[in-house]
Each structure stands twice: as structure tokens, then as C-alpha cells.
Amino acid sequence: QKEVEQNSGPLSVPEGAIASLNCTYSDRGSQSFFWYRQYSGKSPELIMSIYSNGDKEDGRFTAQLNKASQYVSLLIRDSQPSDSATYLCAVNPNQAGTALIFGKGTTLSVSS
């Protein structure tokens, strides 16, 4: 059973701080990793994808991947109240015919 694990939270950070969201996955052969953001009552939307070990930056967001440790993280710098949402980690097991596997998500709350 391929699994993607996330701490459900809530993770509470003050405005302007760095929020760190973590995700582990069980399938060592996984090659593609995604972070989706889901506001309450809305649908998930992709905010970051990462395929290689190391960091990938996009504005205030940085995705970090460590395949040896089977660990992927999302850092949000200068957190804003508008970042308050649930963040879903998704992993592509990279097997023919297999779709993304989603974690249950971490709820982030940014207080002003």
C-alpha cells in the first residue's frame, strides 16, 4: 500500500514567519511530487511541483525534496493570513497507469 503521510495540524504561525510543511512517502521509486493548496470549501489547486533532489523556489514558496529520506517539504516565507489553508502533498508513484496519491493534508493558520 503506497502511502503519503502528513501531519494534520493545525500548524499555527504568526504573520511574517516561515511556515514549514512536511510530507513523507513510502514508495522509494516515486519521481514526481506536488503541493496543492485547498482553501476551506474550495477545490485543490497546484502551487508547486518538484522532481529533483534539492530546493525549488517560486516567490515566497520553496519546495524541498530528499529522495534518500523519502521526504518532501514546503516552506512559505513571510506567511500571510491569506496563506491559511490546507496543504496537500501528492506523489506520483511513477508506475504505468498509476495516478497521483494524495496525503490527507496539513492545515495552516496564519494569525495577523
Next chain:
Amino acid sequence: DAGVIQSPRHEVTEMGQEVTLRCKPISGHDYLFWYRQTMMRGLELLIYFNNNVPIDDSGMPEDRFSAKMPNASFSTLKIQPSEPRDSAVYFCASSLTAGAADTQYFGPGTRLTVL
């Protein structure tokens, strides 16, 4: 493009009734996914299609659930008979590929309540 379209947005029904959820994917997308989301189980993949053909339906919970994609622009998810434990938000998503490098675009979801 209008994005992925789902209908209805909300559905309230009584146990035992048939429920049909509808989805129109983004034009040109070859893959269509049906998900169910609950607080307890998170986002679960039910079934996905490639070029209108079901590829993986291992997530369909029971025979009460069925899905069809008669053409590239329309899919249905049917529950018959419905049960209270089917209450959830059902999302449809589409993408150009099954996942490796392409974004899955989600519809707004259908919130199903079975009384």
C-alpha cells in the same frame, strides 16, 4: 477556458435514492479523475479515465458506485442506492497526462449529503 465543470454543486438526498454527479473536463485533456474527500479519509481517488476508457477503478468502494465517460467532454459518477456514509465532497479533475508532469485541474466539487 471555463475550467472543469461539475454539477450539481450541492445534492441532498435520502438513503436508498440514486445519485448522479456530472463532470465536464477541460477541453483537450485526455485524463479525467473522480475523487471523494472526507475529513476522516482525505482525498481518495475513486476512478480515472484515459481517452474515455476506465484505467483504474480500484478506488471505487462498492458495486453501488459506477462511473462512465461516454465521450471526451462528459463523465458521470452514479451511486445507487446511496447511503449516509457516502456523504462527502466529490471532485472531478482533468489533466493532459496521468500525473508525471502535468497539473491536475480540479472542478469546484459536489457536496453530497445522504440523509
